[in-house]
Amino acid sequence: MNTSGSSRWLAILTGGLLWLTSTVAAAQNSIESVRAWPSPDKTRIVFDLGQQADYSYFTLYGSDPLRLVIDFNNTALNANLSELGDASLLVNLVRTSSPKKAGDTRIVIELAEKSDPQIFTLPANESYPDRLVVDLPGKSVERSGPAKSIAELKDRKVTIAIDAGHGGDDPGSIGPRGTYEKNVVLKIARALASMINDDPGMQAYLIRSGDYYVDLNERPQKAWQAKADFFVSIHADAFRTPQPRGGSVWVLSKRRADSEVGRWLEGTERKSALLGGAESIIRDTGHEPFLAQTLLDMSMDSSIAGAYSASRHIISEMSRITKMHKTEPQAASFAVLKSPDKPSILVETGFISNPDEERLLNSNGHQQKLARAIYNGVRQYFINNPLDNTLLANQESIEYVVKSGDSLSVLAERYGTTVNAIKRENNLTSSMLRIGQKLTIPR
Template identity: 80%
Template sequence: MIRNLVLAFVKLTLFCGLLLQVQPTLAQGNGAASNRIESIRVWPSPDKTRVVFDLKSEPQYSYFTLYQSDPLRLVIDINDTQLGTSLEGLADDSLLVDLIRTSSPKNENSTRLVIELAEKTDPVVFPLAANESYPHRLVVDLPGKSIERSGPAKSISELAKRKVTVAIDAGHGGEDPGSVGPTGSYEKNVVLKIARALASMINEDPGMQAYLIRSGDYYVDLDERPQKAWQAKADFFVSIHADAFRTPQPRGGSVWVLSKRRADSEVGRWLEGTERKSVLLGGAESIIEDTGHEPFLAQTLLDMSMESSIASAYSAAREIIAEMSTVTKMHKREPQAASFAVLKSPDKPSLLVETGFISNPYEERQLNSNAHQQKLARALYNGIRRYFVNNPLDNTYLATVPNSDYIVKPGDSLSVIAQRYDTTVAAIKHENDLRSSVVQVGQKLKIPR
């Protein structure tokens, strides 16, 4: 009997030892901590990695770097906090972050997290308050190359000269899913697919090239998006979104340009509110303060060029609406105006395209269809290209394109086509040797510039 008691005691001792070994990975502290790390998310992008710690309550933290030793480390201490999630596999997708682990805490109720880095970086660490979508967060931004740009995306160094450069901004991304459809579709995923399809079409054009603001599933701050387009020396900026509303009935696409005032329509005010929510989710709350943090809003630049930029955007918007209306229902057939941060660049035409209402069940299915995504991308490409053929930039390939070809669609007439291309019925008839104003569906016409 004594032997059995000894064996039982040994087994219990071994079991307790195993528990002590596992405990630091699952939870630090003795359970008396008032705060808790519920989950950790890592979002690598081409120029930084964002690490987000979701917490039960507001974090009290400090941090320091260890760059004189190997490996390079960022150490974060969160007071009165227990770790309640696994760290396994968090660094798998980032080129900058090698490992996220724990280390001996300052005291028994705190958590020490160590981020091992592939290279030195200047970390930016800040808390975010809880909102309707997320709990309290501690955000760590680590500047540095974190992923390779992929697919149709080009780096700035790869952009060629003497081509029209189009900056394509897929809305939302990363921890900001954008609008969510009735079956759970994320706007961020739909618009990235459309943006990548558009980029492929533009890059196949000998006179154009595309720069993707967001090439993967990560968030780019709203004020950084037009800045990235400026760094790429883009001639045109288009931000792609999927609309949503509080009720499922609204449907159809629309094209938006900048207004210096608040939007007049109910949908426009709803979209402006959605953009401000996107800023909160992404972690750049300072932009919400109406103090002019956008990099291109210097008053002198606005006075000189903003009006010209908005006028050009209206012209391009009409071209895109004409094309989109052939592949999808339009919620609005005229360009709409609202105060969106991503459109506030005075040096180029800037548009925001709503490809449809993801909150509408029918359009949610359409927006998830690859065939429909390709049609929408083709419509955007055709509209942008026609704008630059009709408004050519000096010393670019498109400035030398003689005439455009057009295939007559149902509902077309020579007067409608002439208005769309800013020409006259007489000019079209002369260019095509037409004796009659009657045209047939499928007929190919040469459109004079």
């Protein structure tokens, strides 16, 4: 046996393996996809990478156009950047430029106005790879449809903050047929906002008016900034098996949920925060630290009591149009319900993981019925618990225009009066109504 020859081949093989190992270790990172999510107050741009980003950035705000420049070290670009700025009022263009050195990628974001960027990395999880998140504060879309800006909200109306769960990078639960929870609940939220805005004594503020993510702790904070009197978060339930079905209404618990479904939902909320880019799950909102602990506890207890009362009204209304998974308000420690200054509830409109309920939740007719049930329940709560100096409390009568599906009995129940009182106020001799007919509805 030629030992010298064997040693030589072993050395060559070992050297080759070492070369291959070092080549793999030095392999470039890569940008695999880029997504942009404009919202009313910021644009979020997310870079999906093969591994954790090694980056630096700087701004060029003394030149035209205004630019944010991000350098990805030792990184290749495998993603399409076209059309990324088309939907944002803040971002005009996302493009590449000559990098500092070979093997790097330089991304240039051209802006319509100056913005103080907030840039952070997120680790890979079961749903997403490593990410670099770029948040650019500034007006990025117009609030459309039933959505109102804070400046458009009027004093003396009861203000309802409506929170459509999930959004943007966080689809929420996904049904067997691929239905995204974030899309269903936004449609229900917008229908609810439209109904509330049609009420002369109420107005709606949509926390999320489009397909973008709002951090969990920003949602109640936005409601506080809008001076909302009530907060309702809308979701579609899910479970690990397809059998559970039915709606439910949740209020804040100061301890962890008792039920298995409640613990499942609490875990889902934490996952939602990570998908959406939140760095923490629970932190104090801006106004809470200024309250003495005793007053805070008293205020929180009052808000929870109000939430329980409103929940019972909503459960009563929902049970008329859909199966209820729970017929009593449920309690869990959800971050979005932790405002001490207003009743806050979370409505699960059904189990999207159940094939039959997924089909119902996709139905516009069912979405409208769910929105109407929530509206009726919230309104009845404020009829029974009127807020001083609000139009809803002070109104002797309401001017109403008849819509499709209305009847005297429905209107009487909705507005806390009687059929005979409406007929008497409007000199009606018949119970028949026509679309477009104007009615005066007495308190």
